[in-house]
Amino acid sequence: MAEFTRQLLRSRVCASHIARSRRFFVTHAVPDYSKIAPTVAFSFDIDGVLLRGAQALEEGKAALKLLDQHKIPYILLTNGGGKPESARVAELSEKLGVEISEQQFVQSHTPYKRLVMSYQKVLVIGGPRSGNACRKVAQNYGFKDCVTAADIVAANPAVWPFHSFSGAELQDPTFVRPLSEAPFDAVLVFNDSRDWGTDIQIMMDVLTSKRGKLGTSTAPKREQTVPVYFSNNDLLWANEYSLPRFGQGAFRTAVEQVFEDFTGEKLSSTIIGKPFLFTFEYAHTVLKRWREHKYGYTHDLKHVYMVGDNPESDIRGGNGYGWMTLLVRTGVYRDGDKFDHSMSHVAPSTPSETLDDVLKAVKFGIDNEHKLQHLESS
Numbered sequence: 323m324a325e326f327t328r329q330l331l332r333s334r335v336c337a338s339h340i341a342r343s344r345r346f347f348v349t350h351a352v353p354d355y356s357k358i359a360p361t362v363a364f365s366f367d368i369d370g371v372l373l374r375g376a377q378a379l380e381e382g383k384a385a386l387k388l389l390d391q392h393k394i395p396y397i398l399l400t401n402g403g404g405k406p407e408s409a410r411v412a413e414l415s416e417k418l419g420v421e422i423s424e425q426q427f428v429q430s431h432t433p434y435k436r437l438v439m440s441y442q443k444v445l446v447i448g449g450p451r452s453g454n455a456c457r458k459v460a461q462n463y464g465f466k467d468c469v470t471a472a473d474i475v476a477a478n479p480a481v482w483p484f485h486s487f488s489g490a491e492l493q494d495p496t497f498v499r500p501l502s503e504a505p506f507d508a509v510l511v512f513n514d515s516r517d518w519g520t521d522i523q524i525m526m527d528v529l530t531s532k533r534g535k536l537g538t539s540t541a542p543k544r545e546q547t548v549p550v551y552f553s554n555n556d557l558l559w560a561n562e563y564s565l566p567r568f569g570q571g572a573f574r575t576a577v578e579q580v581f582e583d584f585t586g587e588k589l590s591s592t593i594i595g596k597p598f599l600f601t602f603e604y605a606h607t608v609l610k611r612w613r614e615h616k617y618g619y620t621h622d623l624k625h626v627y628m629v630g631d632n633p634e635s636d637i638r639g640g641n642g643y644g645w646m647t648l649l650v651r652t653g654v655y656r657d658g659d660k661f662d663h664s665m666s667h668v669a670p671s672t673p674s675e676t677l678d679d680v681l682k683a684v685k686f687g688i689d690n691e692h693k694l695q696h697l698e699s700s
């Protein structure tokens with residue numbers, strides 16, 4: 323978790339941030355949305371806030387409609403992913419009943435775009451059908467040679483005899499591609515692995531190869547020769563099941579343990595996604611560009627409200643970036659859950675406020691801004 327600590331140590335959160343945010347919740351004011359809209363914005367987590375699994379929450383639809391009605395800007399900031407942003411926003415627009423633009427949308431792997439200048443040939447891990455959907459995402463970002471686990475199994479099925487691919491898939495030129503001779507520059511985990519065994523074996527082969535050359539090995543020393551990135555750190559996330567499910571953070575834990583048993587060394591990796599600064603800095607840039615594009619707002623932002631269901635990703639990350647944080651009870655978090663104070667010295671996972679659902683959270687944030695405006699004008 324050194325990466326986590328280092329990234330958040332640079333965060334702008336301060337202990338008085340939570341205290342500061344509390345002093346605005348005092349009086350009632352007549353709502354004048356046109357006065358607050360240019361200086362406030364919202365950032366919404368998706369799973370457990372706007373959606374549960376494939377189903378949109380009615381409160382989510384109403385919350386976004388309210389903000390659109392009053393020209394208050396917002397972005398969607400999810401640790402989810404696995405398909406091109408264009409496909410996901412089309413699906414979300416349909417489910418939520420509002421027009422969501424790619425310009426207001428950040429998935430866990432969207433910031434990988436910033437790695438395109440550094441890497442040519444990447445191993446794409448995770449996503450539907452073991453990376454094939456994510457190959458398209460990686461190609462859209464601009465990576466030149468995007469290889470999936472299925473490509474490597476198709477080239478030599480013995481690489482992992484327990485793989486889950488069908489013979490037809492391994493013969494299908496739209497599903498698998500021939501391998502180039504070039505060495506791998508990086509391993510990028512885009513989304514949840516659909517075949518942990520195949521993915522972990524192939525990741526180990528690439529990570530401990532001689533300078534990224536598949537089929538070679540740095541044995542007997544077995545050292546890491548290729549960087550690896552994980553697009554989120556979620557141990558848990560909320561879908562339609564009654565209890566939280568394991569996310570990419572659980573997969574990373576398995577990869578790290580296998581790597582340590584295999585090499586005797588700790589895996590060196592970079593984890594992005596919420597709660598890390600890399601992702602919140604990227605999201606803040608997206609938010610500023612979006613509000614100007616959509617409404618022409620260029621005023622300084624007084625408050626950004628991060629609305630999430632997971633204290634570890636949404637709340638800790640929002641606090642770490644100096645945003646207000648509103649935790650909702652419709653996803654991972656349940657009343658009585660303990661907040662993890664182990665990392666509080668860098669960014670608390672305690673929210674500015676906890677509310678039942680996203681509509682209540684939006685009304686709370688708007689109300690708070692009205693109160694702030696009233697205070698400032700009195």
Ligand code: G3P
Pocket residue numbers: 367368369370399400401402403554556558559560569570632
């Ligand atoms: O980690 C899994 C991911 O789907 C959670 O998504 O929207 O709650 O960040 P979200």
Ligand code: MG
Pocket residue numbers: 367368369370371559560630631632653
């Ligand atoms: Mg969530």
